[in-house]
Amino acid sequence: MAMAIDDAFEVDFSCYSTSTTTTTTTDDDPGCTWNDWGSPVVDWGSLSSERDEFQDLIESMMDDGMGFELARVENETSNSVSVSVSVSTDTMVVDDETNSGDSKGLRLVHLLMAAAEALTGATKSRELARVILVRLKELVSPNDGTNMERLAAYFTEALQGLLEGSGGGHSKHLITNGTHHHRDKHHQSDMLAAFQLLQDMSPYVKFGHFTANQAILEAVTHDRRIHIVDYDIMEGIQWASLMQALVSRKDGPPTPHLRITAVSRGNNGWRSIGTIQETGRRLVAFAASIGQPFSFHQYKLDSNETFRPSAVKLVRGEALIINCMLHSPHFSHRTPGSVASFLAGAKTLNPRLVTLVEEEVGPIGDGEFMGRFMDSLHHYSAMFDSLEAGFPMQCRARALVERIILGPRIAGSLNQIYRSRNEDESGPWSEHLSTVGFKPVNISFGNHCQAKLLLGLFNDGYRVEELANNRLVLGWNSRRLLSASIWTSPPDSDL
Amino acid sequence: MKVSSAKVSKESKVHGGHHKNSLHSKRRSHHSILPLQPSDQLDQWSSVTVDMYSNHHQPQTSHTSTSRSSDYSAGGGNNGEPSGTGNKWASRLLKECARAISDKDSSKIHHLLWMLNELASPYGDCDQKLASYFLQALFCKATESGQRCFKTLISVAEKSHSFDSARKLILKFQEVSPWTTFGHVAANGAILEALDGEPKLHIIDISNTLCTQWPTLLEALATRNDDTPHLKLTVVVTANIVSSVMKEISQRMEKFARLMGVPFEFNVISGLNHLGELTKEALGVLEDEAIAVNCIGALRRVAVEERAAVIQMFRSLGPKVVTVVEEEADFSSTRYEFVKCFEECLRFYTCYFEMLEECFTATSNEKLMLERECSRGIVRVLACDDDQDNEGECERRERGSQWSERLKEAFSPVGFSDDVADDVKALLKRYRSGWELAQPHQNETGLYLTWKEEAVVWVSAWKP
Numbered sequence: 011m012a013m014a015i016d017d018a019f020e021v022d023f024s025c026y027s028t029s030t031t032t033t034t035t036t037d038d039d040p041g042c043t044w045n046d047w048g049s050p051v052v053d054w055g056s057l058s059s060e061r062d063e064f065q066d067l068i069e070s071m072m073d074d075g076m077g078f079e080l081a082r083v084e085n086e087t088s089n090s091v092s093v094s095v096s097v098s099t100d101t102m103v104v105d106d107e108t109n110s111g112d113s114k115g116l117r118l119v120h121l122l123m124a125a126a127e128a129l130t131g132a133t134k135s136r137e138l139a140r141v142i143l144v145r146l147k148e149l150v151s152p153n154d155g156t157n158m159e160r161l162a163a164y165f166t167e168a169l170q171g172l173l174e175g176s177g178g179g180h181s182k183h184l185i186t187n188g189t190h191h192h193r194d195k196h197h198q199s200d201m202l203a204a205f206q207l208l209q210d211m212s213p214y215v216k217f218g219h220f221t222a223n224q225a226i227l228e229a230v231t232h233d234r235r236i237h238i239v240d241y242d243i244m245e246g247i248q249w250a251s252l253m254q255a256l257v258s259r260k261d262g263p264p265t266p267h268l269r270i271t272a273v274s275r276g277n278n279g280w281r282s283i284g285t286i287q288e289t290g291r292r293l294v295a296f297a298a299s300i301g302q303p304f305s306f307h308q309y310k311l312d313s314n315e316t317f318r319p320s321a322v323k324l325v326r327g328e329a330l331i332i333n334c335m336l337h338s339p340h341f342s343h344r345t346p347g348s349v350a351s352f353l354a355g356a357k358t359l360n361p362r363l364v365t366l367v368e369e370e371v372g373p374i375g376d377g378e379f380m381g382r383f384m385d386s387l388h389h390y391s392a393m394f395d396s397l398e399a400g401f402p403m404q405c406r407a408r409a410l411v412e413r414i415i416l417g418p419r420i421a422g423s424l425n426q427i428y429r430s431r432n433e434d435e436s437g438p439w440s441e442h443l444s445t446v447g448f449k450p451v452n453i454s455f456g457n458h459c460q461a462k463l464l465l466g467l468f469n470d471g472y473r474v475e476e477l478a479n480n481r482l483v484l485g486w487n488s489r490r491l492l493s494a495s496i497w498t499s500p501p502d503s504d505l
Numbered sequence: 506m507k508v509s510s511a512k513v514s515k516e517s518k519v520h521g522g523h524h525k526n527s528l529h530s531k532r533r534s535h536h537s538i539l540p541l542q543p544s545d546q547l548d549q550w551s552s553v554t555v556d557m558y559s560n561h562h563q564p565q566t567s568h569t570s571t572s573r574s575s576d577y578s579a580g581g582g583n584n585g586e587p588s589g590t591g592n593k594w595a596s597r598l599l600k601e602c603a604r605a606i607s608d609k610d611s612s613k614i615h616h617l618l619w620m621l622n623e624l625a626s627p628y629g630d631c632d633q634k635l636a637s638y639f640l641q642a643l644f645c646k647a648t649e650s651g652q653r654c655f656k657t658l659i660s661v662a663e664k665s666h667s668f669d670s671a672r673k674l675i676l677k678f679q680e681v682s683p684w685t686t687f688g689h690v691a692a693n694g695a696i697l698e699a700l701d702g703e704p705k706l707h708i709i710d711i712s713n714t715l716c717t718q719w720p721t722l723l724e725a726l727a728t729r730n731d732d733t734p735h736l737k738l739t740v741v742v743t744a745n746i747v748s749s750v751m752k753e754i755s756q757r758m759e760k761f762a763r764l765m766g767v768p769f770e771f772n773v774i775s776g777l778n779h780l781g782e783l784t785k786e787a788l789g790v791l792e793d794e795a796i797a798v799n800c801i802g803a804l805r806r807v808a809v810e811e812r813a814a815v816i817q818m819f820r821s822l823g824p825k826v827v828t829v830v831e832e833e834a835d836f837s838s839t840r841y842e843f844v845k846c847f848e849e850c851l852r853f854y855t856c857y858f859e860m861l862e863e864c865f866t867a868t869s870n871e872k873l874m875l876e877r878e879c880s881r882g883i884v885r886v887l888a889c890d891d892d893q894d895n896e897g898e899c900e901r902r903e904r905g906s907q908w909s910e911r912l913k914e915a916f917s918p919v920g921f922s923d924d925v926a927d928d929v930k931a932l933l934k935r936y937r938s939g940w941e942l943a944q945p946h947q948n949e950t951g952l953y954l955t956w957k958e959e960a961v962v963w964v965s966a967w968k969p
Contacts, residue, residue: 117623124620138594141624141632 114149115158121146122162122387123380125169130379130431136173143170152417153409157394160412165387168421172428204414205245207407211397213464213472214492217484218335218367219248220464221494224457226331227255229363229498231262235328236269239309239361241352243272244338246289253293253302267303271322273352275311315348317355330361336368336439337492346430349439357446357499364448364497368439369423370483370490379431386423390416392489400469440481440495448497450480458482594624595632596851599639603847606647614647627876631858638880639851642887646843651888658881659898668750670874675717677871681864683936687954688801688830688964689718690932694925695966696797697725699826700734703795707737709788709822711780712801713744716754720761727765735768739788742775743806744898751775780807781814785822796824802831805902809837809891812911820915820969827916827967833953833960834902836886843887850886853902854879860956864937905963909950916967918950926952 121142128139143166150163209215230236236256238249249270257265270293274286290306297304309322324330336349356364372385393416397408444450453476461482465472475483481495602617618640625636645651679686700706706726710716719738726733738758742751751773762769772789780803790796798819807815819827834853839846858876865872882900891899903911909918921929926942929952933940943953943960951965 120619121623124623133597135594135597138597141594142620145624 115156118146118150118158118162119387121149122165122169123384125166126380126383129169129172130428139169139173143173152413157391157398160409161387161391161394164390164412164417164420165424167417168424171421172424175425200410201414204411207411208415211401211404211407211411211468212393213468213484214337214393215247216464217461217474217482217492218337218494219251221453221457221461221482222333222335222365222367222496223248223252223255224460225365225451225453225496226252226333226363227259228454228457229331229451230266230329231259233266233329234263235267235325236331237271237325237328238269238331238333239271239273239322239356239359240333240335241273241349242335242338243270243274243286243289244335246270246272246293248333248335249293250296253297253304254300257300257302265302267305268297269305269307269325269328271307271309273309273311273317275315311348315345315351317348317352319355319358322359324359329363330359332356332359332361332364334364334366334368334439336366346426350442353439353443353446357448360499362498363451364443364499365494366439366443366497367492367494370485370493371438372490379427382427382431383424386420386427388489389491390420390423392486392491396469396471396486399471438493440493443495443497447500449500450478451496451498452479453482453496593632595621595636595639596855598624599636599643599851600844600848602643603844606643607843618644618647627873631855631862634876635851635855635858638854638876638883639887641880642883645884645888651884652890655881655884655889655898658884662878662881666750668753671715671750674871674874675715677865677869678875679717681936682860683933683940683954684860684962685714685717685801686932687929687940687962689714689721690929691921691925691952691964692799692801692828692830692966693718693722693725694928695828695919695921696799696826697722698922698925699919699966699968700795700797702731703734703825704732705735705737705791705794706797707739707790707794708797708799709739709741709790709824710799710801711741711743711803712799713742713803714801715750716740716758718799718801719758723762723765723767723769727767733767735770736762737770737772737789737794739772739774741777741780741783741788741803742773743777743780743803779811781811781818783818788822790822796822798822798824798827800827800829804829804908805831806899808899809840809901813914816911816915823969825968826919827912828964829908829912829951829967830962830964831905831908832902833904833963835904835907836901837903837907840886840891840901847887850883854883856956856959856961860961863939905951905953905960905965906949908963909965912965912967916969919966919968920950921952921964921966 125139125142125146128135128142146162146166147170150159150166152160152163152167154160155163205215226236226238240249243249249268253268256268259265272286272290286308290308294304294306296302307323311317332353334349334353353364369389371382372388373381394408394412397411401408458474458476461474461484465474465484471487473485473487475485475490477483477493478495480497481493483490484492484494598617598621602614602621605613605617621636621640621643624633625640626633627637628634629637641654642651645654675685678684696708708719708722710718712718716738723736726736740751740754755771755773758771759769762771774783774787777783804812804815832853835849836846836853839849857879861872861875881898885898885900891901912918926944929942933942933954939957941955941958943955945951945953951963953960954962954964
């Protein structure tokens with residue numbers, strides 16, 4: 011078969027075995043055996059724990075863990091009560107090498123919190139924030155050290171960006187096209203490799219795609235024409251697997267016609283690897299190669315990214331699906347306004363189904379910056395940990411994913427949190443969909459099982475929860491990371 | 506790892522039990538992170554201080570200076586405020602910590618001490634240095650270990666003190682800054698004028714200047730038109746550090762006087778517990794001598810309650826002139842109000858450190874040593890109780906106006922002549938810009954040396 015598409019798309023959807031061949035050449039780590047995660051060298055069971063490391067770290071800050079005691083001592087000479095502070099680490103003479111990993115991790119978290127507080131707290135001081143970041147940069151590097159240290163390095167960079175950008179104006183430049191002042195422009199091959207690695211090392215990408223695709227398949231069993239409006243198509247791999255499933259479906263009309271309208275930005279921010287047109291060409295070629303009737307359209311948003319539903323070409327009789335993957339590595343360049351506009355516009359089209367995948371946010375207290383900052387720290391700590399747990403030896407590979415994908419995500423995430431810190435708390439998009447009037451669609455038993463099977467291919471630490479009838483959440487240990495929810499238009503608005 | 510305890514003194518607020526804060530509470534209890542040495546292990550702390558003193562050890566592996574040249578405004582200020590401590594991160598944190606200590610806010614104290622510890626360095630920029638030295642004092646205050654720390658700092662300084670190092674230090678300082686020479690020149694001028702025509706001079710030098718003031722005076726005496734008078738110099742040393750080197754100094758002074766052709770006698774009095782103990786007899790004051798009492802930075806070392814007595818003692822010596830040189834800061838009237846005293850202390854030393862930063866080169870060893878010397882004074886003023894007998898190490902400075910009030914009880918002020926003022930101005934011209942001579946206002950006495958328009962040193966002359 012002449013497949014113009016990368017081998018990466020060789021996902022056999024119905025069999026759940028991702029026999030992706032390694033197409034990356036950048037990682038020549040001898041320890042990297044991508045196809046071996048089915049046969050673990052390490053006993054995963056012993057590695058995964060109920061709580062993730064980060065939570066432990068934070069808890070020990072609050073509690074009296076880590077060999078630290080806070081005892082009360084009655085002072086006999088006076089009636090005052092003095093507090094005895096015992097510390098078991100002598101760190102006044104700070105020699106970084108002598109710090110145990112845990113205490114260093116604590117220290118880094120503490121410094122990050124102090125920097126974030128200095129940047130946004132009640133008593134703001136940019137000068138203090140700057141000084142703390144200088145100190146942090148001395149302590150960490152994105153290339154070596156523990157997960158916590160590398161994570162701290164990326165958060166330091168992100169905070170640095172906030173500090174510098176907060177002088178005024180947009181910070182979009184932070185994560186676009188690798189023009190981030192801390193990094194050189196990422197090479198295309200690096201980006202390709204990193205994205206491939208992320209898919210191979212974790213279920214983060216596939217979880218969203220598979221859950222959405224399964225719901226779509228179930229919704230269009232009797233349809234001859236399917237139209238998907240995709241908010242952020244990226245490389246289009248989600249649709250490769252959907253097409254394969256459509257081609258091989260047993261019941262219902264023979265292979266339905268699939269139309270995809272890809273929504274794209276007019277001017278280019280961080281782009282996917284290649285343009286939308288290239289994605290379209292790839293999908294067209296792939297569809298042709300498997301016999302899937304297919305057409306591809308592009309909808310270019312104007313510069314302020316208002317979605318005009320009237321500009322979307324609709325065909326009578328087609329099942330309209332709205333696909334909203336908000337968790338893509340480079341998602342962060344889409345402003346909330348853009349997303350809101352899209353979803354509002356989508357509502358007026360009365361779609362059959364809306365599939366939404368977004369990052370799951372943890373408890374964030376009063377929704378102010380510090381709470382969301384801590385939550386973000388927790389979130390990405392879990393991601394770093396999950397990658398390490400699955401692939402402890404593949405440091406370079408993980409470092410690449412961290413650098414190309416997670417680092418920019420962190421920067422974008424903090425940017426987002428920072429920009430919206432004085433506004434009313436914006437909740438998850440799933441809540442927004444509910445508010446706007448969409449109705450939940452149950453996630454089928456089969457869909458849920460499929461998710462579990464997917465996770466089973468990776469480390470034991472991953473879990474999936476059904477938090478609502480229409481919502482599956484992927485988590486690592488106790489941390490929820492990704493939410494996939496399914497919706498439909500309210501019944502009486504069918505025209 | 507030793508597990509040890511330090512006492513953070515507080516009356517009522519105890520945070521022993523409330524650690525189930527949510528992950529995202531605004532005020533985190535940070536006491537679990539405290540990476541500092543507790544006071545019981547002050548030996549370890551003192552080994553740190555010793556390490557700090559040795560050039561080979563740096564507490565932090567590398568210390569990027571946290572200031573960028575554009576951020577660092579020399580002298581600290583806009584609006585000509587030389588020691589503007591308002592915007593700098595170190596002064597903010599330090600003051601907050603002082604307030605927390607005063608409020609006995611345990612968790613805040615811990616948090617700030619921790620943060621200061623992270624960011625401070627005696628080898629960094631001005632902010633980092635101030636943070637480092639004041640952190641030490643705050644820590645001692647919080648853990649009630651000031652006295653021990655002070656004693657340690659003294660013993661460390663004594664161990665590393667030598668004639669050569671001290672001399673080199675003083676001379677280098679005088680070369681780059683008029684901080685000390687200002688007082689010398691003005692005092693010498695006043696002394697020479699007051700003792701003019703006297704055949705037998707007896708100067709009682711109560712200072713730790715290692716006699717760097719006197720060569721110029723000897724020279725002046727030698728080159729006068731009339732007969733060279735006989736000069737007896739009695740040096741009263743109040744710092745133990747200095748007494749060890751006085752032998753060497755006396756030899757040099759005698760040699761110099763011989764060279765100058767000035768009949769000269771040199772005596773040293775040291776080991777005094779209290780200045781007030783001095784008597785005419787002890788000092789060897791003779792009836793036919795014209796006495797000058799010269800106090801350089803000496804009065805501030807007297808315990809506050811004893812200052813009046815000391816001044817009366819001066820009076821009892823029957824001097825023709827008393828010259829007093831002191832640094833312009835008030836750690837005395839605020840000594841029962843920790844936060845106010847702290848802020849004044851910070852203001853003064855910020856000015857001093859910034860001056861050192863500007864006058865010396867970036868990598869100057871002498872600058873480092875001068876900074877280290879400040880640590881004793883800072884700890885003493887902020888973390889030690891006054892009633893502990895510190896043997897002449899009080900360090901509670903007062904402003905010229907305050908000293909004047911005291912001195913007026915026994916003396917009346919003598920103005921400096923135009924000649925002396927001219928000499929001082931000529932001296933200042935030899936240094937970089939920023940230094941000015943300020944004449945007193947109406948009710949003030951003496952002369953002020955100003956650095957970037959802030960008064961830093963005060964010199965005055967008095968007669969009975």
